[in-house]
Amino acid sequence: MELPQRLAEQLDGKEGPTRQKAARLVVDLARVAKAASFVDVDHAHVSGVSVITGGHGLRTFLKDLSGDDQGTVVIPTTLNSAGCDREKMEEMGIAWPNFLEQQFEIVQAYDRLGIESTLSCTPYDRGIEIEGETASWAESNAVCFSNTWTSLITNRESGLSALATALTGYAPAWGLHLEENRRPNIRVVVECPLETLSDYSILGDWIGKNAKPEWNLPFGPMPYISGLDPFISFARKKALTAAAANYGSPMMWVEGHTTAPQDVDAIEWEGTLTFTQHDLQQRYEDLSPKGQVDLIVIGCPQASLEEMRTTAAALRTHMEFGDAVPNQRLWVFTSKENYNLAEADGTVSMLEEAGALVLVDTCPEVTPYNRNKYNHLLTNSMKAEHYLTSGLNRIPTSVATIEECVRHAVDPMRATGPTPTLSQAAHGGQTSAKTHQDGLTTINGSGLNSQDDFCIEGRAMVTDVPITYLGYVNRDTGVIEETGHPLDGRAIENTILIYPKGSGSTVAPYVLMGLLYQKKGPLAVINRDVCPLTLPACSLLNVPYGHGFEQDPCMVVNDGDLIRFKRENGLVSIEILERV
Incomplete structure (x- = not known):
């Protein structure tokens, strides 16, 4: 693999230590992915902004990058949502100690890197002029939207890998940057009408849940x-692709709306899913409010003009009968750009007149809610539900249409009874296909070129189900907290952690880095697939890492086996020393 001249110079440190770190990560990812070349990237979008998503790992890492005059981005780069609307902190009632101070610290650190503080999770929705068709985006909903509905091409990057590309201008030519990989792998047949935004959101989430x-x-x-x-x-x-991204979908094809994949009839599908009226109704029943709702949130991802106008129209119906939202119990999240447009056409004033709180620069999933006030949320977004019920906030969250959300906003007693518990609100994960293995064996794989030889012995913690770090791995203890996951309730500390790949949010590396900084992380990480959500943390913090094994390590190694994981002369191996 030949490096572009500038990338080689960056790797040699000729453009300073910050770009050297970034170049090392880009090259590590390229070699792991067996990329034959690199692509010149036109635009980057970096995630990991809110205090509650990036946490200690993000703040420590950004502090490590400071002090390098050459350490700025070389391509146009925008920034994801923050954790608050700084102009409405009092209305939001955030009780997190020093939250605004920490949030400013993060945003200012990105500003010093030359990143534009757009603070939007919807870079595809107005306000950003992008020239070219090659991107490196680290916001899961934006990745799926752009690859599906626009000509922009991006892999599903992590916050770290997108930042590395922003600092170097290069990304490995692998994954969705290669035409042969832009092929569907699941067939989905929809046999019922979808009439609302939440219908589409439920479908997207349902697809990932049933993979x-x-x-x-x-x-x-x-x-x-x-x-x-x-x-x-x-x-x-937007609702469809955002929810599908909950489970790692980077792209989809929709018959009659997107360019049909070549030779679609010849594709060997991994599986076929059929979505029926019963499936839709069952999800609404499962997700309907059970117990009094404390707060309604609209705009995850940040609300488009259509969503804001739909919400305003639903509120107008109630206002005509003299009803309004008490105590600002309806929050509408949007981008600065859409706020300005909605303010100009009167939508913002209508929302506020009806009693809603309109917020910018933030998003429901990355806001720390005051638990003295809010212990049961209602939303129209499965993306919001997915992360709000996770360890980010651990708030029971129900889902309904915008119209039903507004009814609850206007009438606090529409749902009565005790506040539901998280276990009742949580969603189950994918089922495991692992079977117990006998006999001692050794399997060989690949490692990171930037790492030296190592040899580690320890107990393996193994699953064949992807791990979602953001929200489902406790950032303080390293305990996996995902109802239905095979490793639910288990700590990753001091284990040799083996799993297929990371899933969910692109902020995953910062969660893993935070655990490693606090000595709560694994001794080593082994992935079955190339994982841009895990590899960056291992590359930058020199955590022993393996991938690309001749057999699937998630199936060969039992959970709890004693293994030796080593890298010698550039070769990586897993040796089973003792079976459980």
Whole structure:
């Protein structure tokens, strides 16, 4: 693999230590992915901004990058949502100690790197002029939206890998940057009408939830969907792809709306899923409010003009009868750009007149809620539900249409009874296909070129189900907290952690880095698939890492086996020393 001249110079430190670190990560990822070349990237979007998402790992890492005059981005780069609207801290009632101070610290650190503080999780929705068609985006919903509905091409980057590309200008030519990999792997047949934004959101989440661990999905679920309406609005497209990204989907195809994949009839599908009216109704029943709702949140990802206007229209109906939202118990999150447009056309004033709180620069999933006030949320977004019920906030969250959300906002007693517990609100994970293995064996794989030889012995912690670090691995203890996950309740500290790949949010590396900084992380990490959500933390903090084994380590190694994991003369191996 030949490096572009500038990338080689960056790797040699000729453009300073910050770009050297970034170049090392880009090259590590390229070699792990067996990329033959690199792509020149036109635009980057970096995630990991809120205090509660990046946490200690993010703040420590950004502090380590400071002090290098040459350490600025070389391509246009924008920034994801922060954890608050700094102008409305009092209304939000954030009780997190020193939250605003820590949030400023993070945003200012990115500013010193030359990153534009757009503070939006929807870089595809106005306000950003992007020239070219090659990107490096680290916001899961934006990745799936852009690859599906626009000509922009991006892999599903982590916050760290996108930042590394922003600092160097290069990304490995692998994954979705290669045309042969932009192929669907799951067939989805929709047999019921979808009429609301939340219908589309439920479908997207349902697809990921029903993908099987044994399916070969190296780049995540990439469905080909048939049976949708002839017209799908911008907001519905956004709702569908955002929810599908919960489970790692980087792209989808929708019959009649996107360019059909070549030779679609010849594709050997990993599986076929059929979504029926019963499935839709069952999800609404499972997700409906059970107990009094404390707060309603709209805009995850940040609300488009269509979502804001739909919410305002629903509120207007109640206002005509003299009703309004008490105590600002309806929060609408949007980007600065859409706020300005909605302010100009009167939508913001209508929302505020009805009693809603309109917030910018932040998003429901990355806001720390005051638990003295809010212990049961209602939303129209499965993306919000996915992360709000996770360890980020651990708040029971229900889902309904925008119209039903507004009814609850206006009438606090629409749902009565005790506040539901998180276990009742949590969603189950994918099922495991692991079987117990006997006999001692050794399997060989690959490591990171930037790492020296190592030899580690320890107990393996193994799953064949992806791990979602953000929200489902406790950032303080390292305990996996995902109801239904095979490793739920287990700590990753001092284990040799083996799993297929990371899933969920692109902020995953910062969670892992935070645990490693606090000595709560694993001794080593082994992935089955190339994982840009895990590899960056291991590369930058020199955690022994392996991938690309001749057999699937998630299936060969039992959970609890005593193993020797070593790198010698550039070769990586796993030796089973003792079976459980």
